[in-house]
Amino acid sequence: MNFTYSEDQLTYRDTVAALLSCEVTADSIRARWTSAQGIDANLTQQLADMGLNALLVPESCGGLGLSELDFILLAQECGRVALPEPLVENAMAATAMLSEVASSDLAAANQCQDTLKQIATGNASVACGHWINPYVNMADTSHWLLLPHGDEVHLVSTQTVDLIAQRSSDPSRRISKVNWQPSRGTKIAGGQQGAELWRSALNRGALGVAAQLIGLAESILRRAVVFTTDREQFGRPVGANQAVKHLLADCAVSLEFAKPVIARAAYAVANSPTRADWAVSHAKVAASYAALLTVRHGMQVHGAMGYTWECDLQIWMKRCWAIDKTWGDVGFHKNRIHEWLLNPNALMGAEHTFDKSGSPSDESNSQQGAG
Amino acid sequence: MKLTYTVEEQGFRLQVRQWLVDNPPKQPLNSFDTQKGFEQHRQWEKTLASGNWGMVTWPKEYGGRGCNLIEWLIFEEEYYRAGAPLRVNQNGIFLLGPTLMEYGTDEQKERFISAMASGDEIWAQGWSEPGAGSDMAAIRSKATRDGDEYVINGQKIWSSRAVFADWVFCIFRTDPDSSRHHGLSFMLVPLDAEGVTVRPIEQLNGLPGFAEIFFDNVRIPVFNRLGEEGEGWSIAMSTAGFERGLMLRSPARFQQAAKNLMELYRAKRNDILDLSIEDAVVRCYMDAEAYALSTYQTASRLMNGGQIGAESSCNKIFWSELDLKIHDAAMRLLGARGELEADSEDASAELGGWLDGFLFAQSGPIYAGTNEVQRNIIAERMLGMPRK
Numbered sequence A: 001m002n003f004t005y006s007e008d009q010l011t012y013r014d015t016v017a018a019l020l021s022c023e024v025t026a027d028s029i030r031a032r033w034t035s036a037q038g039i040d041a042n043l044t045q046q047l048a049d050m051g052l053n054a055l056l057v058p059e060s061c062g063g064l065g066l067s068e069l070d071f072i073l074l075a076q077e078c079g080r081v082a083l084p085e086p087l088v089e090n091a092m093a094a095t096a097m098l099s100e101v102a103s104s105d106l107a108a109a110n111q112c113q114d115t116l117k118q119i120a121t122g123n124a125s126v127a128c129g130h131w132i133n134p135y136v137n138m139a140d141t142s143h144w145l146l147l148p149h150g151d152e153v154h155l156v157s158t159q160t161v162d163l164i165a166q167r168s169s170d171p172s173r174r175i176s177k178v179n180w181q182p183s184r185g186t187k188i189a190g191g192q193q194g195a196e197l198w199r200s201a202l203n204r205g206a207l208g209v210a211a212q213l214i215g216l217a218e219s220i221l222r223r224a225v226v227f228t229t230d231r232e233q234f235g236r237p238v239g240a241n242q243a244v245k246h247l248l249a250d251c252a253v254s255l256e257f258a259k260p261v262i263a264r265a266a267y268a269v270a271n272s273p274t275r276a277d278w279a280v281s282h283a284k285v286a287a288s289y290a291a292l293l294t295v296r297h298g299m300q301v302h303g304a305m306g307y308t309w310e311c312d313l314q315i316w317m318k319r320c321w322a323i324d325k326t327w328g329d330v331g332f333h334k335n336r337i338h339e340w341l342l343n344p345n346a347l348m349g350a351e352h353t354f355d356k357s358g359s360p361s362d363e364s365n366s367q368q369g370a371g
Numbered sequence B: 001m002k003l004t005y006t007v008e009e010q011g012f013r014l015q016v017r018q019w020l021v022d023n024p025p026k027q028p029l030n031s032f033d034t035q036k037g038f039e040q041h042r043q044w045e046k047t048l049a050s051g052n053w054g055m056v057t058w059p060k061e062y063g064g065r066g067c068n069l070i071e072w073l074i075f076e077e078e079y080y081r082a083g084a085p086l087r088v089n090q091n092g093i094f095l096l097g098p099t100l101m102e103y104g105t106d107e108q109k110e111r112f113i114s115a116m117a118s119g120d121e122i123w124a125q126g127w128s129e130p131g132a133g134s135d136m137a138a139i140r141s142k143a144t145r146d147g148d149e150y151v152i153n154g155q156k157i158w159s160s161r162a163v164f165a166d167w168v169f170c171i172f173r174t175d176p177d178s179s180r181h182h183g184l185s186f187m188l189v190p191l192d193a194e195g196v197t198v199r200p201i202e203q204l205n206g207l208p209g210f211a212e213i214f215f216d217n218v219r220i221p222v223f224n225r226l227g228e229e230g231e232g233w234s235i236a237m238s239t240a241g242f243e244r245g246l247m248l249r250s251p252a253r254f255q256q257a258a259k260n261l262m263e264l265y266r267a268k269r270n271d272i273l274d275l276s277i278e279d280a281v282v283r284c285y286m287d288a289e290a291y292a293l294s295t296y297q298t299a300s301r302l303m304n305g306g307q308i309g310a311e312s313s314c315n316k317i318f319w320s321e322l323d324l325k326i327h328d329a330a331m332r333l334l335g336a337r338g339e340l341e342a343d344s345e346d347a348s349a350e351l352g353g354w355l356d357g358f359l360f361a362q363s364g365p366i367y368a369g370t371n372e373v374q375r376n377i378i379a380e381r382m383l384g385m386p387r388k
């Protein structure tokens, strides 16, 4: 048992964090709001050059071959700067889905390997239109879309679909509804295999959102601390009031008790993906509660300033509100946990906190049908 | 105690309902935080005034109906039931109006109240300053007496609807040697006076719902001072009591929202999996009722000669947190579609403006005195807990 990240993992995170904090500022995000595509093409290329898009892609396809456990640290950093580019969703859900097909016995494996190689070099990108989400973020900047038709998985060129743009309350998000026709030529998986692909994509997507929510919330909390230290009323910093301290301390508590839950979920996704549902749902719910509380309290301690367009806080708040409901909202995920707990074979109790992968008695812990 | 409406009260309700049926509000109006929407709302105020419904509690000679507070509550219930527009002149009719009635001279009432009731003059509230938010006694903007006039210099901020409003009621420091809540006076200032600059501030939804107001040697007649010089603080506190305590947010608004929430819940409950949504909607409904009951009780007490005290702070906390809960539950019911702005292709009637309401609800625990400050007031003045 060792519940720490490795030196390598932390070093890589710090490198990515350093780049993001230089390149993704509140001003640069606001500049995206008024640009045509809403992304920074230079930054997108830089992130690709660092291998981020293909972090979960096997080395044989030109990727870094890393795991979800490596990725959540980066996802948290993407949240911290409120990165508008859909790096986390695309890498965690879509690209990883292609990787799964690429390493399977499916007929489309070769095609997916080729696509992954292009993604690894930054020459292509893929987004996921998962059935759990009504809209796809920045679909128009992806070359490929993974789309569901029942259990089938289709890999569709973005040029062949109709994207009906919607306006999100978060100006950083460019969401659209996808109108498209499935065809035999676009199908890459179906049946049980398709269902499994959608299920693991859902888990990775939800995990990516959970990690981003933590980063977003930590950023809000830090801003709130700075603001309440600087802002004076009654001749002293407003943060000197116990009422204000306690609002923010509560956020810190809920965040501290979400982070290890997310780490466990990432570990489960990376090591025993077919048994990860429960852990992922816990992570998504914990991250949601912590993030929404931090949004509320973070705004509250800003007073009227936090209610303005001018104040950058809105960038983080609106992102939290919007992505909180994606990849399964709190209701969906709490329900998954509830169903699992009601399962007569549910392995409950202290000795089951961690997965004993491979031990036969754990088969009953399978998450089949728990969704 | 007698918890039934009298025959007269029931008759009054029918009269309001009938009038709203005969004069249906032209919905949907644009937001009153846009120039166009503001004028539409002003027009609606004129329509209300034409039937003497502008502010029913006012005496008939000022365009009202001399109603008591119970009748006012009934009016509000019918108003929200009809889905009528928000009141663009809420700062005027609900806050300044009652203050003028209490502290204004006959001439001042004559001058200001009818124009307020008719919607000809829409009011903004100018109390907060950059350095005086929760600590309102830190107000620095000055009004200096010069013959029959005051000369005003300084700055106000967060003044709701000041971008399009006609007048602002303010507190200024009239005694330069004073500090804290001494030496302040209550003044009425036309926003088109020379030397006034209004800088719009955009709110979370991108609309200029409030403004900064700069005063540069602005001259107003002494006539525009409400109450005596130096009485500004105590007058302001009585306005604040109305704001937090009773008039600004009548229960009907939340009862209607809770009812709308139930509609949404009925439509959605079979599609969504949320273990605690039942609990959330039932609580919202109960809390909206509790708020109504409490308000009726306060109104009755006031009608029997009582005063609004620290319990107005309880009200402020209750309604603002209720509003958050209602909108949070609605957003949970809407799920991933809740992020859609109303002009999205995929937006449908079901979204029903919940997103706008959700954003606005976030400001409830801040305006009209933050909830932290209200909790301090309750603990110290109502419960008698130590201040230091």
Ligand SMILES: Cc1cc2nc3c(=O)[nH]c(=O)nc-3n(C[C@H](O)[C@H](O)[C@H](O)COP(=O)(O)OP(=O)(O)OC[C@H]3O[C@@H](n4cnc5c(N)ncnc54)[C@H](O)[C@@H]3O)c2cc1C
Binding pocket: A231, A232, A233, A234, A238, A239, A241, A242, A243, A244, A300, A301, A302, A303, A304, A305, A307, B124, B125, B126, B127, B128, B132, B133, B134, B135, B157, B158, B159, B160, B161, B210, B363, B366, B367, B368, B369, B370, B371, B372, B373, B376
């Ligand atoms: C939508 C909206 C509309 C408004 N409209 C108007 C208007 O029309 N006219 C007008 O004059 N003003 C208006 N205001 C301003 C409002 O009155 C102030 O925002 C409010 O008084 C708080 O002041 P502040 O924003 O400066 O926050 P601050 O006073 O700086 O407070 C920041 C934080 O510190 C906390 N805090 C401060 N002091 C204490 C304390 N002693 N104990 C515990 N906690 C404390 C606060 O609760 C808050 O969480 C509006 C505000 C909003 C959001």
